[in-house]
Structure formats: structure tokens, C-alpha cells
Amino acid sequence: MFLFCCIKNYSSMEIEKKLQYLLDRFEIQDVITKYSFGQDLHQGEDRNVQEVWKDVFTDDAVLDFQAAGNPPTNYQNMIKIMRGDGVHNGNMSSFSNWQHLMGNPVVEIIGNEASARTDLWATHKGRIDVGIPNQSLYVAGAFSDELVKTDHGWRICYRKLEIHFMDNIHTVQ
Known part of the structure; x- marks a missing residue:
């Protein structure tokens, strides 16, 4: 009943436009969250982050992680920077586990x-096994994203x- 009361003053075109906005926003939020799943579901030696990230980024996407000391690059190279390339360790190789939580997205959609x-x-x-037991790294930050509908x-x-x-904190095993 409430929904009907709220939408009865809109034309069918206005309702369709608002519905499309909601569907787009939900999909955008899912894409943003999938980034975290790509990181977190593929921990340790499993480097198959690309399996998830191919559904997150465009082929030519630029990831600007200069705040973490990495030059802007594509997502395929960022995976190598983080996880290693099979020969060299990545910058996440000193961690056994991690979790990335995303929240409070503000989204603006124009076409x-x-x-x-x-x-x-x-x-x-x-x-x-790499000599940093009892240490945890915590990072608070934000991602600013530009997205396109493909x-x-x-x-x-x-x-x-x-x-x-960022805080490096001594923890108890």
C-alpha cells in the first residue's frame, strides 16, 4: 500500500526511470563489493583474483594506488604487484589472511x-613463517571510482x- 501511495503521482516513464536508477545503483554497489571478494576469496597462494576482477574492471581500467606506493596501472598488473608473479613475491606476501570491507557508497549516475x-x-x-607473527596491519581509507555501463x-x-x-598493531596469537 505504501509503495502504491508513493508512486501513484508519477507517470509510468518517471517510474521506469527511477526503477532503472535503482537497478543500476544496486549493480554498481555489487561491482564495488566484488573487488573485495576478489581479494578476500583468493588468499595465500591462490592467485586467481583475475577470475573475479574481470567482472569488476574494464579491460583498460586504471588503478591509481599511489597512496599505497604503487604507480597507476591496470588491474592485471596490480594483481602481480599484490600477489607476485610466480617469481617475485607480491606486497601482500607477508600476510597470511586479510579482509576488505566496503561501506557507505555514495553513487552518482548520469546515463x-x-x-x-x-x-x-x-x-x-x-x-x-616470514618473521612477522603477532602483527596486524589495519587500513582505513576510501575508493573513488569512475564507472561505465558496458x-x-x-x-x-x-x-x-x-x-x-594505517596502523601496524601487535596482536596475540
Whole structure:
């Protein structure tokens, strides 16, 4: 009943436009969250992050993680930077486990383009076998994304990492 009361003053075209906005926004939020799943579901030696990230980024997407000391690059190279290339360790190789939580997205959609800013909270547990047991790294920040609607759905074409603070904290095993 409430929904009917709210929409009865809109034309069918207005309702269709609002519904499309909601569907697009949900899909954008899912794409933003899939980034975290790509990171977190493929921990340790499993480097198959690309399996998930191909549904997150456009082929030519730029990831600007200069805040973490990495030059802007594509997502395929960022996977190598983070996980290693099979010969060299990546910058996440000193962690045994991690979790990336995304929240509070602000999304603006204009046609087939969108921008979003999403808070990030990431935790990383130090690996015992590389000499940093009892250490955890916590990162608070945000991602600023530019997205485009493709034939395969919404994809991030530009992502910039912003770090508010990082803490390396002694923990108990």
C-alpha cells in the first residue's frame, strides 16, 4: 500500500526511470563489493583474483594506488604487484589472511557513466613463517571510482585509493 501511495503521482516513464536508477545503483554497489571478494576469496597462494576482477574492471581500467606506493596501472598488473608473479613475491606476501570491507557508497549516475566513493576498512594478519607473527596491519581509507555501463554490465574504468590512516598493531596469537 505504501509503495502504491508513493508512486501513484508519477507517470509510468518517471517510474521506469527511477526503477532503472535503482537497478543500476544496486549493480554498481555489487561491482564495488566484488573487488573485495576478489581479494578476500583468493588468499595465500591462490592467485586467481583475475577470475573475479574481470567482472569488476574494464579491460583498460586504471588503478591509481599511489597512496599505497604503487604507480597507476591496470588491474592485471596490480594483481602481480599484490600477489607476485610466480617469481617475485607480491606486497601482500607477508600476510597470511586479510579482509576488505566496503561501506557507505555514495553513487552518482548520469546515463551510462557513474562515479562512486566508498569507504574501505582492511585488515591484514602477519605471517608467522616470514618473521612477522603477532602483527596486524589495519587500513582505513576510501575508493573513488569512475564507472561505465558496458554490454556486460557496470564496470570500474578508474579507481583511486585514498588512505586515511594505517596502523601496524601487535596482536596475540
